[in-house]
Amino acid sequence: MRASNKPDSNSQSVMGIPHFLAIPFPIPGHINPLMQFTQVLAKYGCKITFLSSDENYHKLKSAGGEHGRVLESHSHIKLVSLPDGVDPEDDRKDQAKVISTTINTMRAKLPKLIEDVNALDIDNNISCIIVTKNMGWALEVGHQLGIKGALFWPASATSLASFNSIQRLIDDGTIDSKNGLPIRKQEIQLSSNLPLMEAAAMPWYCLDNAFFFLHMKQEMQNLNLAERWLCNTTFDLEAGAFSTSPKLLPIGPLMANEHNMCSLSQEDIxxxxxxxxxxxxxxxxxxxxxxxxxxxxxxxxxxxxxxxxxxxxxxxxxxxxxxxxxxxxxxxxxxxxxxxxxxxxxxxxxxxxxxxxxxxxxxxxxxxxxxxxxxxxxxxxxxxxxxxxxxxxxxxxxxxxxxxxxxxxxxxxxxxxxxxxxxxxxxxxxxxxxxxxxxIIKNKAQGDGNLSKFINCAKE
The missing domain is CATH 3.40.50.2000 (Glycogen Phosphorylase B;)
Incomplete structure (x- = not known):
């Protein structure tokens, strides 16, 4: 385990402050929004341990890197890393390879990392694990250790509702249980107050990838261990999606809370x-x-x-x-x-x-x-x-x-x-x-209120 941002010797742990372990899937589309979200949590006074793959750890901490400057400005955020098992010569666009290797490599090492992080601050142990898509296995590890879990979904609430509807769509005879492809040509309506969509709009369909479909079918079982599904959206943007599960919670727009702009890639200003x-x-x-x-x-x-x-x-x-x-x-x-x-x-x-x-x-x-x-x-x-x-x-x-x-x-x-x-x-x-x-700007107050409720629940 690599760690940075050593605890400030002048600061004291405050009982009742939640300590989140944030674990994104190791691609920019998950790392960037989860990092943005943890910065918001830090402004609420929460403590965050941000777990990345070794490769992304070095990018986040690279000399002069914007992410590094942003992280160093937050005394509440600490970076740690684990290997994801993906070899340097492997194609990281091969999602099946990255997903399988990450699960197999990180899962076995996570309990020891949690133990080591908790040993550094015995008065403020990890109280909640936040994951993005494809990292639901970490919620299962946390569940076994008695740690609460939450999902930070880096896509729309409607897409999450669609993944959560996979088994029902199979049972209804709408999609094939082996690959998610439509059994007959028809539009799909996930609930009565969501728009009709072509089967091709389902987020697993266009990949034409049985691995990804079956992985997400299993992934939803892990993600249902989360007490909350946090979405960077607003209720008015996707009102119909929030009727599909009581777990869904709109906490957006997060851009309204962000003052530090973050990117894993070097920006041309x-x-x-x-x-x-x-x-x-x-x-x-x-x-x-x-x-x-x-x-x-x-x-x-x-x-x-x-x-x-x-x-x-x-x-x-x-x-x-x-x-x-x-x-x-x-x-x-x-x-x-x-x-x-x-x-x-x-x-x-x-x-x-x-x-x-x-x-x-x-x-x-x-x-x-x-x-x-x-x-x-x-x-x-x-x-x-x-x-x-x-x-x-x-x-x-x-x-x-x-x-x-x-x-x-x-x-x-x-x-x-x-x-x-x-x-x-x-x-x-x-x-x-x-x-x-x-x-959306008017919805900010509701998103902030939902975020406060989530933080308060994590304290309990």
Whole structure:
């Protein structure tokens, strides 16, 4: 076990202060939001031990790294690590490999780590374990040790409701018990007050991966050991989802509580200076998150589509997240009106007055950050819960449009130009985006109240 941030010798343990052990699945889409959440808990006076994989520990603590500076500023947060068993030469995009190896490696070592952490502070032992998806095994370990558990879900409450409905959908004859694929062509309604969705919008369907479906079927049994399922969302955003389980608790929007911006990747802050030079509501922001990769012919169409716009654009072409991405720009690509960066400080970009719209993969973190800032969307989902989020953005909230694929399966350059032009001329979508932003900001008081209730329960 590696540890940092040694306890301050001048501080004294306070009885009744909850001590959370936070354990994210070792990918940025889980680490970043859980780290953001623990910073909020720290501001409430809670103590947090944040467990990461050895590889991510070194990234978090790297010299001059933004995460390192943020963590050092919180005396209530301590970093520890365990190996996740994934070899350096392994492909971390292979989710089945990472999930299986992490469970097999970390599970055996967790009880000893808990013992060691508790020995360092006998007056304030770990009182609650918080995990993200794929780490439900840690709740089982905690249950055996008599430690409370909670789930911090890094996606929408509706996607969690869908995973929790797997067994019922099997029993109803809606999906196959071996792979989750639909038995017959039909739309799925998870509850009477949730929207009808195509089977392809279910977060396990588009992966076409029997391993992931069966893993999540088992994972839900572990996650049901949690006393609460905490979601970075608001009740009004997904009201129907919260009727599906009393465990679900909206604690968002977390962005409203965050002053420190965190990213595992090195952010190119020169893009903020570039944004400052652009007219209000003029910049097309393009980013597909930390995991998505794009085929070379689709990359070409996107590049040439951005050229056709003849508008300023900020395009994130990922370089530094540990995944090798070799994109070749087409010879005819000019890009003269845009700026391309390896990674961007997204929360600051989306709150900038120059932002016009967001071309997004519709990951939940990006979705929440966009709607919180009243930014209209152009939806380009790839996998998992992204299709479900697109359904909400386009059909439920009505704050965006979706790209349509051509006969060759590609989103063509002309479609990119036409949809951007259509969105930027749509005053109704712009107005609805601002109304949704206002609603989410008003929901903050309820989210803060739910968070306080959760912390108080963890004290007991």
């Amino acid at each position: 020169t893009c903020l200076e570039w944004m400052d030079q652009q007219p209000p509501q003029s910049v097309i922001y393009v980013s597909f998150g930390t995991m998505v990769t794009m085929k070379s012919n689709q990359f070409k169409e996107l590049a040439l589509g951005l050229d056709l716009l003849r508008r300023p654009f900020l395009w994130v072409v990922r370089k530094d997240n540990g995944i090798v991405v070799n994109y070749a720009y087409p010879d005819e690509f000019r890009g003269s009106q845009g700026k391309i960066v390896g990674w961007a400080p997204q929360k600051k970009i989306l709150s900038h007055p120059a932002i016009a719209c967001f071309i997004s993969h519709c990951g939940w973190n990006s979705t929440m950050e966009g709607v919180y800032n009243g930014v209209p969307f152009l939806c380009w989902p790839f996998c998992s819960d992204q299709f479900m989020n697109k359904k909400y953005i386009c059909d439920v909230w009505k704050v965006g449009l979706a790209f349509q694929r051509g006969g060759n399966g590609l989103i063509l350059r002309e479609e990119i130009k036409n949809k951007v032009d259509q969105l930027l001329d749509d005053e109704e979508i712009k107005g609805t985006s601002l109304k949704l932003m206002e609603m």
